[in-house]
Amino acid sequence: MKRMRGKSRRRSKRNFVGKGAAAFVFTGAFLMMIFLLLRIGGRDTSQAWNMGSDSGKYADASSESGIPGHIRESDGREEAACNVRESDRSEAARDDRESGGSEAACDVQESDRSETACDIRESGGSEAARDVRESGENQEEEMEAYQDFLERMNAVNHRQDLEEQGFTVIEEHVFPLELSGTGEVFLVPALDKKCHRIVLFFAGQEGEIVFRTEQLETNHQLLGRADQKNRGVAAVSFPDVNKDGKKDVVLITLCSLREDGAAYKVGDVLFQGEGGFYRDWRLSEKLNRFGMGRSVKLAVSFAVEGASAAFLYEASTMEELRERGFIVDESRSFWRNFEKLGKLFVAPGYYKMAEYHIFMVYLVNEQGRIVWSAEPMGEYENLYEILGLDSRDIDGDGLKDLIVLARYTLPEDTAPPGREPEAEHSSENEDRTGEPEMMTEKNYAIYYQRTGGFAEDTELKSRYPCGEETTLEELVELARSYWGWGTEND
Secondary structure, eight states: OHHHHHHHHHHHHHHHHHHHHHHHHHHHHHHHHHHHHHHHHHHHHHHHHHHHHHHHHHHHHHHHHTOOHHHHSOOOHHHHHHHHHHOTTOHHHHHHHHHTTHHHHHHHHTOOHHHHHHHHHSOSOHHHHHHHHTOOSSHHHHHHHHHHHHHHHHTOOBTTHHHHTTEEEOGGGOEEEEETTTEEEEEEEEEETTTOOEEEEEEOTTSBEEEEEOOOGGGGSSTTOSOOOEEEEEEEEOOOTTSSSSOOEEEEEEEOOSTTOOOEEEEEEEEEOSSSEEEOHHHHHHHHHTTOSSOHHHHHIIIIIOOOOTHHHHOOBHHHHHHTTOEEOGGGOEEEEETTTEEEEEEEEEEEETTEEEEEEEEEOTTSBEEEEEOTTTTOSEEEEEEEEEEEOOSSSSSOEEEEEEEEEEETTSOOTTSOOSSOOOOOOTTTTOSOOEEEEEEEEEEEEETTEEEEOOHHHHHSOOOTTOOHHHHHHHHHHHTTOOGGGO
């Protein structure tokens, strides 16, 4: 009997322990579920609160800056331009190559009118203000200089006020045009003496200013800087780019950022809206990235007709170039063993666009892939004739370099690119001045072989301009003597 009671007590203890353990496990699981539910709910609440807080923060920042809504959205213009400069074969470039440039023209024609109205309401300054705010150094000074510029620009209420407010009128390019809702006005381009920014003023019959804008590609060459390096206007024209029955403005300006002081051209297209003008920065970016902003005809051909020279900079094979219309000058082509790059085919040629011939030189490997390319014509608008092309060691480093001699055409009253003209500007107004008379000029380019490619010469060219009687052999001898050795070193 005692033995049976002992067994019963031990069995009861075991049952109690088992039930206690089960209760403990169940309680722990229940508490864990409650903890997880509370944690998830807290995270969602926190995220929602943070999102609302950030939205308010960004909205306040945008409101304070005065930047239009469609500009506040991340357009990635600077990043895209940087990527293209760093890699000619980038994925963004391949996308552009497939679309050809007609996509940009299509975007312009289908652009949202509400954004247009927003642009027109902004008299100028929002995009430049953003650029200045992004400057890390002397930010406060730059903002003060830019605000001073805006105040002076907005203080111009009459054409007579321009000189008093520090602007120089570019008289050669003052032309009349029809402005919707206003009638005939005069386009009065002016250069700010202090900040060297170009402003387009539109003056009525009595000289009153009815619209003004400084939102131009040429005023964004130095991001984060109020002071730019504009010299003046090269050409202006008033075609109807987007076919809405209103005259638009195609503007080509002269800018100088290079160490040798040479000027280069910057193109822009301003579309006429109701009582003002606006620009599509996507169009302007492509115009200048692919060399189509140096001429009114090239800019109009791209914006209106969808023609594009982008493939000249983006193609990866010689076959692709030929398929899209690039003509190789077989008489000037040759194979050469380059010490750093191997055996390559030197292929000079041209692509015809808007009656102009764009001159390019490609180095192609034995598999037909483009290894390197150059555009010897620089800021010239049209190739007239290839006079010579050779590959020799120019600077005495034991590596074969490239030297190119060609003749180009340019408007008669325009000075050669890189030189200061007597009259800085050329008249190119398709609607009023007709076809400008053309003249030709020789010029050369030298490319020194380096690891992974070539570096263009600027030092020699800035000191020794090309004469009309200069030959390729004379250039080789001159360049070699400049670097301290002669032609007998071949």
